[in-house]
């Protein structure tokens with residue numbers, strides 16, 4: 379694999395063992411390098427640096443949960459006026475992205491500023507106790523949907539693509555090379571870039587802490603989480619499993635899906651996958 383040498387996250391943080399989002403940030407900094415500033419709004423990852431300590435070898439800005447887009451746009455404009463070439467990386471949870479900070483992200487995209495926005499998607503408001511977000515999949519149990527989530531997921535990838543920004547992609551921490559390639563591509567493109575990174579969460583999804591990478595891999599191999607990109611409006615899948623595995627293999631590892639109708643979910647996932655393989659991205663509820 380094409381990995382850069384320098385690890386910009388040192389040992390020691392207050393997150394759960396096996397946290398998928400922590401793996402994601404480590405990979406992102408490997409890809410983007412030292413000349414990066416990380417923007418983070420309230421969520422689990424906020425606990426990674428705890429003042430006055432930090433495991434990061436790059437600057438880190440912590441802000442209110444609504445503000446990531448505004449801060450990214452402001453930083454981008456400030457660096458431009460100073461003549462400095464610094465990568466602005468937003469690393470923001472799904473609750474802060476899909477729900478509380480959507481207006482700020484949308485505004486930053488409209489301004490066309492230069493930043494990479496990675497939504498680390500663990501599919502709920504984890505830091506405050508696993509409440510449903512609009513990224514929570516249908517049927518998943520959370521503390522606010524103990525009988526299973528009745529709502530459809532907000533189609534965030536389509537929403538971001540509809541902003542007409544130059545680069546939108548999905549990724550998963552279990553496919554590090556795919557994620558790193560996408561970040562490097564994003565870095566080479568001027569303007570707003572959005573990558574939605576699937577990050578399994580040990581207590582929120584309810585699986586063994588040693589199985590984070592396996593759970594993420596099964597999300598992709600079953601077709602639950604397709605890896606794709608939309609570059610200048612052009613859609614493509616970046617990874618095609620030879621044969622999709624049964625969705626049951628992904629669902630059965632996690633307590634949040636206990637008791638769901640596996641056949642119904644399999645049907646939804648298959649129909650969506652066939653449309654994507656056909657290139658019918660705009661018809662897909664993703």
Ligand SMILES: Cc1ncc(C[n+]2csc(CCOP(=O)(O)OP(=O)(O)O)c2C)c(N)n1
Nearest residue numbers: 420421422443471472473474502503504505
């Ligand atoms: C306006 C506002 N509402 C609520 C909160 C409380 N809050 C802090 S972290 C958090 C969870 C954020 O969820 P997400 O963005 O998905 O990140 P995760 O916790 O899953 O890492 C919430 C709701 C807040 N800080 N600000």
Ligand code: SF4
Nearest residue numbers: 393394397422579580
């Ligand atoms: S609750 Fe989930 S996202 Fe938060 S630190 Fe633990 S594993 Fe990571």
Ligand SMILES: [Mg+2]
Nearest residue numbers: 471472502504
């Ligand atoms: Mg979350």
